[in-house]
Amino acid sequence: xxxxxxxxxxxxxxxxxxxxxxxxxxxxxxxxxxxxxxxxxxxxxxxxxxxxxxxxxxxxxxxxxxxxxxxxxxxxxxxxxxxxxxxxxxxxxxxxxxxxxxxxxxxxxxxxxxxxxxxxxxxxxxxxxxxxxxxxxxxxxxxxxxxxxxxxxxxxxxxxxxxxxxxxxxxxxxxxxxxxxxxxxxxxxxxxxxxxxxxxxxxxxxxxxxxxxxxxxxxxxxxxxxxxxxxxxxxxxxxxxxxxxxxxxxxxxxxxxxxxxxxxxxxxxxxxxxxxxxxxxxxxxxxxxxxxxxxxxxxxxxxxxxxxxxxxxxxxxxxxxxxxxxxxxxxxxxxxxxxxxxxxxxxxxxxxxxxxxxxxxxxxxxxxxxxxxxxxxxxxxxxxxxxxxxxxxxxxxxxxxxxxxxxxxx
Numbered sequence: 515x516x517x518x519x520x521x522x523x524x525x526x527x528x529x530x531x532x533x534x535x536x537x538x539x540x541x542x543x544x545x546x547x548x549x550x551x552x553x554x555x556x557x558x559x560x561x562x563x564x565x566x567x568x569x570x571x572x573x574x575x576x577x578x579x580x581x582x583x584x585x586x587x588x589x590x591x592x593x594x595x596x597x598x599x600x601x602x603x604x605x606x607x608x609x610x611x612x613x614x615x616x617x618x619x620x621x622x623x624x625x626x627x628x629x630x631x632x633x634x635x636x637x638x639x640x641x642x643x644x645x646x647x648x649x650x651x652x653x654x655x656x657x658x659x660x661x662x663x664x665x666x667x668x669x670x671x672x673x674x675x676x677x678x679x680x681x682x683x684x685x686x687x688x689x690x691x692x693x694x695x696x697x698x699x700x701x702x703x704x705x706x707x708x709x710x711x712x713x714x715x716x717x718x719x720x721x722x723x724x725x726x727x728x729x730x731x732x733x734x735x736x737x738x739x740x741x742x743x744x745x746x747x748x749x750x751x752x753x754x755x756x757x758x759x760x761x762x763x764x765x766x767x768x769x770x771x772x773x774x775x776x777x778x779x780x781x782x783x784x785x786x787x788x789x790x791x792x793x794x795x796x797x798x799x800x801x802x803x804x805x806x807x808x809x810x811x812x813x814x815x816x817x818x819x820x821x822x823x824x825x826x827x828x829x830x831x832x833x834x835x836x837x838x839x840x841x842x843x844x845x846x847x848x849x850x851x852x853x854x855x856x857x858x859x860x861x862x863x864x865x866x867x868x869x870x871x872x873x874x875x876x877x878x879x880x881x882x883x884x885x886x887x888x889x890x891x892x893x894x895x896x897x898x899x900x901x902x903x904x905x906x907x908x909x910x911x912x913x914x915x916x917x918x919x920x921x922x923x924x
Contacts, residue, residue: 593717594720602721603891624730754898781800901914
């Protein structure tokens, strides 16, 4: 019968269902056993790329730390070459705007560069003359000053004799260990000055020669940075880096110089009002030492304290100049300088101290004077190249915020 369905007809597959099933299989290929898992492979490739970039970043950090630790030995051994070079770079950045203004008057570039360097030398000679000439006049009274300081020290020892007694009792309780004292023969001060003079003269000559040729070549350097790049974007970026470094370092040095001159004038006026000898010398010394962050003012306080104790009738009166300068530095360092420099030149005090100790270890006093300008140069370069995220890198974050990992995740 036509209306009777057999068992074969009931379980036979429907052609429409087969077509629908084929369409579903075509639209969902991941359910097919033989189809490749594209999404897991994409995740695995992303993880491998992230691990590779993190490994490269770790190697960069290790190389950077090695360079940071090895660089002082190289720079200190080759200080005859590297110290004049670093000083010449700072002088070039500082004096290039002055040379540009002189050249704008119609003078040749060579003459403008020479005049800019000559004006800087005249300023340095005048600044040193304000300190050295009065200091030479006070040199004759130095023995009497030392005797007075020794007398004041004896008075202080008598007042604090009970501390010496406690120290002696502690020494007896712990046991007195006596030993032979070994005295090493060292060169005298005059011998050290005689040995160091040829090196200093050579470094000064190299510094000013390098600075002159760098200032004279500033126009060619700018043209090369702008026109010597194959990509227009890289040319613009190089020009911005050079301009940022020059503006930041030159503006900082000029602003700090004006502030330090003001501090020197106030110190000279205060020394004159308090009756301190050679007030111009103390003003010039305060202006020069104020270029050294934190260390310079401490040295100035110590010098004023020793000079005051050695010349005043009592210890309390002798400490008045040092106390007055300390109050002036507190106002200048916490109110005047931050308000004038602003946030653009505000740096972490820890970084300033690290740079100060780092370059002082390498080049001594000159390195201490160059520490803040060099730190500004490095900060400006890092701001354009990319600031490394060292703390975050230790916890799994990218080394640079604009790394490819972050771009892929975003």
